Amino acid sequence: MAKSRASLLMSAVAAMCLFFSGGLAARVGNVDTDQSIDAYCVVDAGSSGSKVFLFYKQDRKTVFKAKKILTACNNGQFDLQGVSALAAYDFEMCNPNVSFDGEPHTSKVITNFSEYRVFLEQAITRLKADLQGETRENVTITNAQQILMMATAGMRLVSETGNQKAWGEICSQKIGEFKIAPIGDGCGTIPGTDEAYYEFLVDTEKRNRPDSVPFVLTAGGASIQIAMPLSQEDLEKYESIRFDLQEGLEEGCKAAKLLNGDQMPIFSKSKTCLDDFVAIKDINASHLNATSLLLVS
Numbered sequence: 001m002a003k004s005r006a007s008l009l010m011s012a013v014a015a016m017c018l019f020f021s022g023g024l025a026a027r028v029g030n031v032d033t034d035q036s037i038d039a040y041c042v043v044d045a046g047s048s049g050s051k052v053f054l055f056y057k058q059d060r061k062t063v064f065k066a067k068k069i070l071t072a073c074n075n076g077q078f079d080l081q082g083v084s085a086l087a088a089y090d091f092e093m094c095n096p097n098v099s100f101d102g103e104p105h106t107s108k109v110i111t112n113f114s115e116y117r118v119f120l121e122q123a124i125t126r127l128k129a130d131l132q133g134e135t136r137e138n139v140t141i142t143n144a145q146q147i148l149m150m151a152t153a154g155m156r157l158v159s160e161t162g163n164q165k166a167w168g169e170i171c172s173q174k175i176g177e178f179k180i181a182p183i184g185d186g187c188g189t190i191p192g193t194d195e196a197y198y199e200f201l202v203d204t205e206k207r208n209r210p211d212s213v214p215f216v217l218t219a220g221g222a223s224i225q226i227a228m229p230l231s232q233e234d235l236e237k238y239e240s241i242r243f244d245l246q247e248g249l250e251e252g253c254k255a256a257k258l259l260n261g262d263q264m265p266i267f268s269k270s271k272t273c274l275d276d277f278v279a280i281k282d283i284n285a286s287h288l289n290a291t292s293l294l295l296v297s
Contacts, residue, residue, distance in 0.1 A: 035137040041124055041147045041178075045083040047154030047220065049101065052123040054131060054141070065131055067123045068101035071116070074109065084154035086116060087166035088260075113169035120149075121175035145179045148186045153223035155189040159262035163189055191267040192223055192297020193279035200227035200293060225297050229283070229290030238280070238294065246274040 039056040049070040055062055072081045073094035080088050085096055091111055098119055099107035110116055124147070132139045149170060155163060171187035173180050181187040196218070203216045215228035230238065253273035256264040268275035281293040 037131065037135060037137050037139045038142050039128070039131065039139055040143055041127075041141050043120065043147065043149035045149060045151035045155060047080075047082055047084065047152065047223075049082045050120070050149075052120065052127060054124070054127040056131070056139075065127050067127055069098060069119045069123060070101050071096055071098050073097075080154060080157060082154050083116075083151060083166055083170070084158050084162075086113065087155060087158045087162040113166070117170065117173055117175045120180075121178060124178055125176065141178070143181075144177065146181045146186060147175075147178055149180055150187070151189040152195055153192070153220060156192070156223070156265070156267065157258060158189075158265075159258055159260070160265040161262070163265060189267050191276045191279075192225055193268065193275060193277070193295040195223070196225035196227045196295040196297055197279075197281055197293065199225055200295075203227075223297060225295070228294045228296075230280075230292040230294050232291050234294075235280070235292045242274075245278065246272070249273045249277060 037056050039054045042053045042055065044051045044053065049068050051066055051068045053064045053066045055064045057063075070081075071083065071085055073085050073089060074097050075093060075095055078085060078089055078094055085094055089096075095109060097107055097109050098116060100119070100123070108115070124141070128139050128141060155166070158166075167183050167188050171180055171183035196216075199218045200216045203218075215226060218225050250273050253264060253266065253276075258264055266273055266276050268279070277297055279295045281295060283290060283293045
């Protein structure tokens with residue numbers, strides 16, 4: 001289920017990017033240079049590893065190819081995996097092992113972020129080469145200098161200092177002929193409410209009768225999200241309890257600690273605890289009799 005959820009989440013992000021955007025690769029067969037495919041690259045830094053997606057249009061539908069980078073500490077004391085393991089623990093203590101999913105021969109113990117970025121470069125390069133080989137068409141990664149890389153629940157279990165350390169070594173970095181987007185909307189850790197919104201977009205798009213969906217619940221490796229359409233009447237009820245809810249959550253956030261004792265970080269743009277866990281998004285969904293979307297993580 002987590003695998004399907006990651007695909008849906010990144011598909012929502014990539015679909016929006018495709019809409020607005022309009023070296024090492026070995027070519028397989030002859031590429032027809034008169035034809036070309038525009039692809040968009042997104043990296044989902046999930047709780048078990050980073051999944052690199054290459055989205056493109058095929059028969060007027062958005063489809064994708066993907067390759068997952070697994071990362072885990074060789075020291076059995078540490079539970080976090082993926083980028084969160086590199087962010088939370090010292091490299092010498094973690095002794096992180098990185099490989100491509102299903103390819104044990106690619107396994108390597110890394111000692112720094114530079115070696116991790118090599119895996120990101122190889123994943124993108126191989127996906128591009130595979131797509132060119134399958135289609136016999138030239139492939140252009142339209143965001144080659146702005147590769148999106150966003151983390152979900154795993155990195156939300158890492159301190160603010162750990163997040164800053166990891167993203168400082170990944171965001172804005174050149175990886176071969178590619179470059180990761182700057183820290184911000186295109187690179188970093190997103191709050192669970194953003195995750196819930198992206199999943200709602202894809203889930204309702206894929207259903208034949210979206211008016212029959214009262215809410216969307218999704219579960220991943222380290223989190224659960226709920227997105228529920230609200231009528232104007234429902235929204236007014238929520239607003240009547242919002243202040244008390246925010247006050248209660250803010251007190252809880254101040255007391256909340258990560259497993260290592262660090263303060264729990266906040267990832268919403270407003271920097272309020274409430275918006276990390278409960279948020280309202282305006283939507284235009286007359287078929288759902290809804291004017292707003294309640295997002296819970």
